[in-house]
Amino acid sequence: MLSIGKLSAATGVKVPTIRYYEEIGLLPEAERSSGNQRLYRREHQERLAFIRHSRELGFPLGDIRELLSLSDRPDMSCAAADVIASRQLAAVKDRIARLQALQEELERMLTQCAQGTISDCKVIEVLSNHENCLHADHGESRHPAHADHDS
Amino acid sequence: MLSIGKLSAATGVKVPTIRYYEEIGLLPEAERSSGNQRLYRREHQERLAFIRHSRELGFPLGDIRELLSLSDRPDMSCAAADVIASRQLAAVKDRIARLQALQEELERMLTQCAQGTISDCKVIEVLSNHENCLHADHGESRHPAHADHDS
DNA sequence: GATAAGATCTCTAGCAACTAGAGGTTCAAG
DNA sequence: CTTGAACCTCTAGTTGCTAGAGATCTTATC
Known part of the structure; x- marks a missing residue:
């Protein structure tokens, strides 16, 4: 106890x-x-x-609830668990792809900045004009399934 | 107007x-x-x-507040903006690394699952025992700087 | 000019997934 | 038997919004 x-x-x-x-x-x-x-x-x-x-592993609590109830029924097919895990895997892959686009954008921003004044700072400039972006689609998805938690 | x-x-x-x-x-x-x-x-x-x-690009509103106040002062050095962007870049890289560990773990989980019953489902099993993990450190960071937003 | 639809207003409450604090009780070590 | 750490419940705060209620404003049509 x-x-x-x-x-x-x-x-x-x-x-x-x-x-x-x-x-x-x-x-x-x-x-x-x-x-x-x-x-x-x-x-x-x-x-x-x-x-x-x-x-x-990034599962939202709703998914965990499902997984727990599955784990309480050992005789059932595990297809449902696989579906949940696959969904999570897809979400993770998607997030990685988006974050990699962000990473490139940020790196580009930073390498272009000549460390002068704000008025010609590429960081500020890129942030001001989305048109300067290589990747148009660096927003994350509507259903993030994010894993920010924990100490 | x-x-x-x-x-x-x-x-x-x-x-x-x-x-x-x-x-x-x-x-x-x-x-x-x-x-x-x-x-x-x-x-x-x-x-x-x-x-x-x-x-x-994943900046939290607090950072954006700083960046905006910087952009209002065009004569200043842009070092501060670079610091913020670098911090964000580091956070993004960190998130990517962690998510890649997650991805591998999830893939491993799924490929090992023989599609039988819950009682021998690798998905459930891996979730039950952290010891089964290849990567011990797949938690995300304390300061996520996440970018889940938007429609 | 009247009316109706749509856009806007303020306000409150809710989402995830917790974290922090107040103010009070209980347990365990010395 | 005392003290201090750990525990209890409860409320409110966090981040970045979203959704809804009920009221008002604007605009297009007749």
Whole structure:
């Protein structure tokens, strides 16, 4: 039986985040001590590790919820899990492509800048005129599936 | 003199977003018509285009605020702008590297999955055990500087 | 000039995925 | 048995918007 602090240390998930996951129903409610403090077992720890790792891989919480419910039904076909992972893979590839376009644009901006004054700074100039861009399409997608999280 | 709708059409920034930028002080307050509707001039349009393009390049609004205040001082050295752009470039490179690690992990997960049942699905298994990962460090950074936006 | 459609106004609330803080209780070490 | 760290609940803040309600304004048509 782990306290929330021990569970946090064991999984690398912050204490308020654990409570948040419980609140939104990702983690089942923990038992409580006589003094109302949460007590966790190995199952919780595993489930939380699963969540954490999935978050690291960029899955949004909605997807993780699905994956967790799949993992609770070991006899089912894993096709659904594959669909989720494939979707995530596609999102990641898309993000990489866009970010690479950004990278090139930023590098171009910086190498062209002669370190003079703002008035002829290429950085500012490029930002002012989208027409100067090599890549017209460096916006990211509507459904980012981003993975910014974590400490 | 453009209405907010025309400005929106001209720049690709949604109407509520324009109002939001005004609210947080990124765009100066517009003049108003007799009936209290916003009226914009070319200056506003340029500034908004600058903001939009910067957002597309992934700059967070705080950085854009700095860049805008720099662009208002054309005689200054552009070193500060370069610092901001370099910082953004570094963040982008970092994100790309992490996303590539994710991509490999996801691909590995998927190619190993034999399409059987959940109980031996590699997707679920990899998510359960971080130890199975080739890359230990596929979390993204603490300061994402992400660019998920836009329609 | 009247009317109706569409655009605009302000305001509030919501999204993801948490993080931070206040103010109070409980646990564990000495 | 005391003290200080860890825990509790609750609210509000973060970033960058988006969505909706309900009211008002503008513009085109008749």
